[in-house]
Amino acid sequence: MAEYILSKSTYIRGLQCYKSLYLNRFRPYLRDKITEEQLAKFARGHAVGKVAQQLFPGGITMSRPGKSSALKTAQLITEGCPVMYEPCFISNQVIVALDILVNQPDGRYAYEVKSSKALSSVYYNDAFLQYHIIRDSGLKPDKFFLVHRNAEIDLSDSAEIENMFVFTDVSAECESQETIVQGNIDQMLNVLTRDKSPDIQPGKHCMSPYPCDFRGVCWKKISHSEQEMLMGNQ
Ligand code: SF4
Numbered sequence: 001m002a003e004y005i006l007s008k009s010t011y012i013r014g015l016q017c018y019k020s021l022y023l024n025r026f027r028p029y030l031r032d033k034i035t036e037e038q039l040a041k042f043a044r045g046h047a048v049g050k051v052a053q054q055l056f057p058g059g060i061t062m063s064r065p066g067k068s069s070a071l072k073t074a075q076l077i078t079e080g081c082p083v084m085y086e087p088c089f090i091s092n093q094v095i096v097a098l099d100i101l102v103n104q105p106d107g108r109y110a111y112e113v114k115s116s117k118a119l120s121s122v123y124y125n126d127a128f129l130q131y132h133i134i135r136d137s138g139l140k141p142d143k144f145f146l147v148h149r150n151a152e153i154d155l156s157d158s159a160e161i162e163n164m165f166v167f168t169d170v171s172a173e174c175e176s177q178e179t180i181v182q183g184n185i186d187q188m189l190n191v192l193t194r195d196k197s198p199d200i201q202p203g204k205h206c207m208s209p210y211p212c213d214f215r216g217v218c219w220k221k222i223s224h225s226e227q228e229m230l231m232g233n234q
Pocket of ligand 1: 016017018019020023200201202203205206207212213214215218219
């Protein structure tokens with residue numbers, strides 16, 4: 001059995017559509033091509049994450065997410081490592097890599113950094129999953145923060161690093177969502193044991209929260225005018 005089946009991105013994908021979750025695992029070659037715009041967005045997210053590390057300098061960066069990274073994370077936590085970047089956790093067949101974990105005087109604080117200038121429901125769902133998996137793997141974060149860019153201040157050498165970001169403590173919400181998150185995980189793992197993709201018809205969910213990258217195959221079944229309507233062009 002695989003050490004993990006779901007990740008942050010596949011969990012978010014599964015919340016949007018079980019069919020997308022299934023196709024992504026078993027028919028990834030059917031995905032639409034990644035656009036230049038999406039690639040630029042990934043690069044921006046990575047760059048902002050690197051800047052945010054300066055909020056808590058001197059940390060140790062974990063290697064690519066995987067079992068060895070999770071073992072190393074556990075070891076560093078046991079040794080009392082003060083700051084870790086991209087620590088990795090695996091539990092219940094789910095892998096997550098947090099952006100920053102800090103050993104504060106009053107406990108372990110988890111920080112998930114977002115490159116956007118506002119929070120969205122996707123970011124909350126991401127935090128809920130991470131909190132649950134981190135706690136389930138044996139480390140209960142004492143606080144969990146979503147961190148996003150301050151819309152008023154550009155990322156530049158002249159700005160104070162603390163002013164570039166906005167911190168939102170979502171610990172209480174994370175705790176209250178644990179049962180729901182576990183239920184979602186169970187459902188998704190169940191979907192992935194099936195021998196056929198779920199029979200889900202195209203609908204508004206195809207565009208929300210993200211435009212699904214299986215529209216190229218799925219939307220063949222619907223008319224051009226329906227496609228335009230789902231894309232909000234009518
Ligand atoms: S295009 Fe729509 S129905 Fe098809 S997998 Fe994506 S979200 Fe699901």
